[in-house]
Amino acid sequence: MATGIGKGHHLHLIDGSGFIFRAFHALPPLTRKSDGLPVGAVSGFCNMIYKMVEANNGPDAPTHVAVIFDHSGKTFRNDIYPEYKANRPPLPEDLRPQMPLTREATRAFGLACIEQEGFEADDLIATFAVQARDAGARVTIISSDKDLMQLVGGGVEMVDGMKNVRIGPEEVEAKFGVGPDRVVDVQSLAGDSVDNVPGAPGIGIKTAALLINEFGDVETLLERAEEIKQPKRRQTLIDNAEQIRISKRLVTLDQNVPVEVGFEAMEVREPNADDVLGFLAQMEFRTLTNRIAEKLGVEAPTVAAPAGAPSADGAAPAKRDMPPIDPSKYEIVRDKAALETWITAIRERGYVAVDTETTGLDEMIADLVGICLSVEVGQACYVPLRHVEGEGDLLGSSERAAGQMDPAEALALLKPVFEDAAILKILQNAKYDMKIFAREGITLAPIEDTMLMSYAMHGGLHGHGMDALSERYLDHKPIPIKSLIGTGKSQITFDKLKIEDAAPYAAEDADITLRLWHLFKPRLHAAKTTTVYETMERPLVPVLAQMERNGILVDRDHLSRMSNTFAQKMAGLEAEIHELAGRSFNVGSPKQLGEILFDEMGIQGGKKGKTGAYATGADILEELAAQGHDLPARVLDWRQLSKLKSTYTDALQDHINKDTGRVHTSYVISGANTGRLASTDPNLQNIPVRTEEGRRIREAFVAEEGNVLLSLDYSQIELRILAHIAGIDALKQAFHDGLDIHAMTASQVFDVPLDEMTPEVRRKAKAINFGVIYGISAFGLANNLRIPRDEAKAFIDAYFERFPGIKQYMEDTKKFAQEHGHVKTLFGRVIHTPEINAKGPRASFAYRAAINAPIQGSAADIIRRAMVRIPDALRAADNSARMLLQVHDELIFEVREGEAEATAAIVREVMEQAANPAVKLDVPLVVDAGTGLNWAAAH
Numbered sequence: 001m002a003t004g005i006g007k008g009h010h011l012h013l014i015d016g017s018g019f020i021f022r023a024f025h026a027l028p029p030l031t032r033k034s035d036g037l038p039v040g041a042v043s044g045f046c047n048m049i050y051k052m053v054e055a056n057n058g059p060d061a062p063t064h065v066a067v068i069f070d071h072s073g074k075t076f077r078n079d080i081y082p083e084y085k086a087n088r089p090p091l092p093e094d095l096r097p098q099m100p101l102t103r104e105a106t107r108a109f110g111l112a113c114i115e116q117e118g119f120e121a122d123d124l125i126a127t128f129a130v131q132a133r134d135a136g137a138r139v140t141i142i143s144s145d146k147d148l149m150q151l152v153g154g155g156v157e158m159v160d161g162m163k164n165v166r167i168g169p170e171e172v173e174a175k176f177g178v179g180p181d182r183v184v185d186v187q188s189l190a191g192d193s194v195d196n197v198p199g200a201p202g203i204g205i206k207t208a209a210l211l212i213n214e215f216g217d218v219e220t221l222l223e224r225a226e227e228i229k230q231p232k233r234r235q236t237l238i239d240n241a242e243q244i245r246i247s248k249r250l251v252t253l254d255q256n257v258p259v260e261v262g263f264e265a266m267e268v269r270e271p272n273a274d275d276v277l278g279f280l281a282q283m284e285f286r287t288l289t290n291r292i293a294e295k296l297g298v299e300a301p302t303v304a305a306p307a308g309a310p311s312a313d314g315a316a317p318a319k320r321d322m323p324p325i326d327p328s329k330y331e332i333v334r335d336k337a338a339l340e341t342w343i344t345a346i347r348e349r350g351y352v353a354v355d356t357e358t359t360g361l362d363e364m365i366a367d368l369v370g371i372c373l374s375v376e377v378g379q380a381c382y383v384p385l386r387h388v389e390g391e392g393d394l395l396g397s398s399e400r401a402a403g404q405m406d407p408a409e410a411l412a413l414l415k416p417v418f419e420d421a422a423i424l425k426i427l428q429n430a431k432y433d434m435k436i437f438a439r440e441g442i443t444l445a446p447i448e449d450t451m452l453m454s455y456a457m458h459g460g461l462h463g464h465g466m467d468a469l470s471e472r473y474l475d476h477k478p479i480p481i482k483s484l485i486g487t488g489k490s491q492i493t494f495d496k497l498k499i500e501d502a503a504p505y506a507a508e509d510a511d512i513t514l515r516l517w518h519l520f521k522p523r524l525h526a527a528k529t530t531t532v533y534e535t536m537e538r539p540l541v542p543v544l545a546q547m548e549r550n551g552i553l554v555d556r557d558h559l560s561r562m563s564n565t566f567a568q569k570m571a572g573l574e575a576e577i578h579e580l581a582g583r584s585f586n587v588g589s590p591k592q593l594g595e596i597l598f599d600e601m602g603i604q605g606g607k608k609g610k611t612g613a614y615a616t617g618a619d620i621l622e623e624l625a626a627q628g629h630d631l632p633a634r635v636l637d638w639r640q641l642s643k644l645k646s647t648y649t650d651a652l653q654d655h656i657n658k659d660t661g662r663v664h665t666s667y668v669i670s671g672a673n674t675g676r677l678a679s680t681d682p683n684l685q686n687i688p689v690r691t692e693e694g695r696r697i698r699e700a701f702v703a704e705e706g707n708v709l710l711s712l713d714y715s716q717i718e719l720r721i722l723a724h725i726a727g728i729d730a731l732k733q734a735f736h737d738g739l740d741i742h743a744m745t746a747s748q749v750f751d752v753p754l755d756e757m758t759p760e761v762r763r764k765a766k767a768i769n770f771g772v773i774y775g776i777s778a779f780g781l782a783n784n785l786r787i788p789r790d791e792a793k794a795f796i797d798a799y800f801e802r803f804p805g806i807k808q809y810m811e812d813t814k815k816f817a818q819e820h821g822h823v824k825t826l827f828g829r830v831i832h833t834p835e836i837n838a839k840g841p842r843a844s845f846a847y848r849a850a851i852n853a854p855i856q857g858s859a860a861d862i863i864r865r866a867m868v869r870i871p872d873a874l875r876a877a878d879n880s881a882r883m884l885l886q887v888h889d890e891l892i893f894e895v896r897e898g899e900a901e902a903t904a905a906i907v908r909e910v911m912e913q914a915a916n917p918a919v920k921l922d923v924p925l926v927v928d929a930g931t932g933l934n935w936a937a938a939h
Contacts (some may be wrong), residue, residue, distance in 0.1 A: 004263035007136035015143030079609030093776035097834030108279035110271035126253035175208025188248035328502035351424035353514035374510035455670035460832030551662030675860035698936035726809035775848030825857035866914035
């Protein structure tokens with residue numbers, strides 16, 4: 001019997017995580033005026049909580065209330081099915097810093113705030129609901145989550161807090177076709193694409209409900225599957241029986257969580273005025289602060305001006321008295337005379353916002369459809385060039401739509417403007433448009449990029465896409481592209497839109513871009529980020545655009561042979577694994593593997609999750625392999641080959657451009673807070689380098705005939721930056737003397753003379769050297785080295801004792817981040833740290849990120865500076881080498897066979913001097929070079 005609750009009590013269980021996401025997606029972005037912290041979801045959450053409190057003062061008011069949240073990290077369901085929720089996108093950048101604030105808000109309102117490691121909010125809600133119901137209390141779950149509907153009935157009901165709609169057994173049956181007691185069975189069959197619950201392929205809610213109503217429950221259905229008349233449906237259930245059973249375990253809420261909070265903590269109490277008003281004032285929610293102060297009969301604390309989008313200097317953004325955005329006023333330019341009028345205006349103004357509309361997102365194959373221009377806020381035009389109409393003939397050709405200029409004529413008129421050094425071209429994500437224009441024979445220069453302006457000022461605070469920036473800084477939601485071209489199989493390309501429908505959307509982009517430029521340009525100086533933008537971000541755009549157009553040649557046959565080889569090796573490993581196991585089983589099934597290892601083979605150390613399935617993650621298998629068990633070692637080999645095959649040797653073949661024979665990756669400049677570039681479509685930065693198979697994949701990247709690939713790689717750049725920033729004399733001297741830094745560290749920390757150094761001791765020092773940069777813990781080092789945690793802690797303590805400057809750097813950086821909300825690189829890049837004052841597990845992550853950011857960010861800045869200078873250095877030497885790839889600290893070039901040595905000398909000089917003159921490093925930068933006919937040979 002639950003204590004603290006019983007007959008006559010009414011418990012409200014609020015789905016806090018659901019509230020947060022609904023608030024985030026339903027409301028426009030909002031930022032705190034004083035420091036630019038995103039608080040839109042917190043504002044919505046507070047208003048929803050207050051609404052609930054206000055509405056619960058009548059005879060049906062709750063006696064107990066708790067707000068339940070999801071705990072970050074994995075849960076027992078991941079042990080059952082590792083792919084559970086694997087398809088979910090990462091937490092939006094704007095939402096991440098708001099999560100801990102919603103917990104603070106809950107406590108400020110005087111409500112129980114509950115989350116528990118290893119369990120989802122739904123499991124906690126289920127446990128509390130069942131305990132309270134069994135004790136005789138009424139329970140109301142405030143949520144719209146369909147997974148909670150299995151709890152409805154017998155004294156438990158649901159209320160959709162946003163819509164104020166009651167959900168009882170009748171509403172559940174209307175949604176699922178079954179009563180609450182059979183919701184789990186229907187969900188087991190239908191699955192859930194959002195949470196990656198597999199279910200039975202091809203069976204939806206309606207079919208699942210028919211089957212359950214006929215057979216009663218999933219187990220009975222599976223036992224009697226042969227009785228199903230429809231052959232396809234029958235076979236689906238037979239073939240996927242195990243998958244359906246796993247799905248049932250995934251969707252069944254745990255009603256027996258060993259909860260750590262009692263019902264006494266949930267008793268309704270009046271919020272403390274100082275707590276709730278203090279929190280709301282801190283968030284700068286003026287309206288809600290005044291409303292609650294009046295309700296409580298106290299004086300409202302002073303609150304700054306209403307929260308708005310931040311400027312870099314802390315002031316709310318003045319929008320320069322800009323007129324409202326009105327797409328109906330935009331012009332369609334259909335002839336030469338009209339275009340010449342715009343060109344005259346551009347030349348008079350000296351700048352123009354430019355945007356392109358194309359048939360797709362891949363700049364290497366997408367066709368230019370139209371061009372958007374704006375020279376004055378509120379005035380913009382669309383120049384349609386290649387719109388078509390009709391369904392097209394058998395060959396896919398369609399008739400060209402009337403009312404648009406000949407593309408060649410329009411581009412000939414615009415080319416002198418776009419290439420005029422006296423006219424500034426303003427773009428959002430300029431690299432994309434530059435590549436589109438380059439395919440039309442136009443070199444777009446000089447440029448401004450509003451995306452990179454935002455990134456330079458607000459890195460770490462929010463995303464920098466045009467729609468997000470428009471909503472945040474202009475209070476305007478742009479026309480969504482999906483409303484025009486549709487989604488899924490019915491989606492069309494932009495050229496198939498009617499010109500009249502396309503023009504408002506297209507011209508709006510140019511108008512918004514110009515507005516953002518007017519807003520951001522003067523703030524770069526106030527934010528002290530002008531140098532970062534002018535010397536690293538903007539000049540990198542044309543360099544990357546050219547690199548991406550260059551691409552790298554790939555040997556498709558080599559990849560195909562590797563795929564076949566991997567498949568054969570996997571088959572051989574499967575046979576070996578089955579022999580070691582004593583029977584056949586699905587090697588890719590974690591559940592079956594666990595049963596083989598720990599039940600049938602009797603290996604010690606198996607850990608079961610809540611559902612009874614053993615954990616068989618890589619860490620478990622590596623530990624067993626280290627103990628000398630062959631089967632887990634072979635499974636690790638099989639998994640590695642499986643990943644290499646699917647991710648690289650198979651997938652890379654699909655990325656080879658049919659016209660160039662090359663793979664053209666795309667670099668994201670504004671993705672990482674630290675300034676690191678990210679490679680996408682495909683990602684060429686994560687190809688394994690330390691394994692034989694990974695090196696063989698790199699062999700598929702080859703030089704064109706008569707050329708070689710040249711690799712230049714910074715040697716231990718982050719350790720060198722650490723030595724400089726933290727002022728570690730011993731490390732600085734070692735780098736100056738050209739010593740083996742890991743051997744030197746081992747000698748210093750473990751008191752081992754250099755001439756007695758063993759590979760094992762050096763390996764430990766290397767792990768500490770690189771681990772310290774990322775704030776490694778004793779637990780993390782113990783896992784890396786497979787040693788006891790006490791021993792790992794002793795190593796780290798000895799390291800800090802020998803190099804005290806590192807510990808001091810960490811403490812100073814943490815303090816600076818906590819006081820200023822950001823850290824800086826050596827070159828002035830501001831990296832915001834909005835979670836640095838968070839509580840709980842997030843605090844340690846934010847701390848590690850803050851101490852690493854100046855080091856990784858400075859390294860990223862250095863290679864950025866080098867990349868910007870290299871093209872000019874090569875041109876000055878009349879060198880024809882082409883830069884193809886950047887992989888963190890490494891640059892790859894394609895060079896004529898006779899020019900490799902000369903090119904290496906030119907590029908090495910630029911790379912080793914890249915920090916100058918902005919920063920004079922106390923340690924030398926060293927660049928290693930290698931050449932070969934393929935990437936593996938050059939590395």
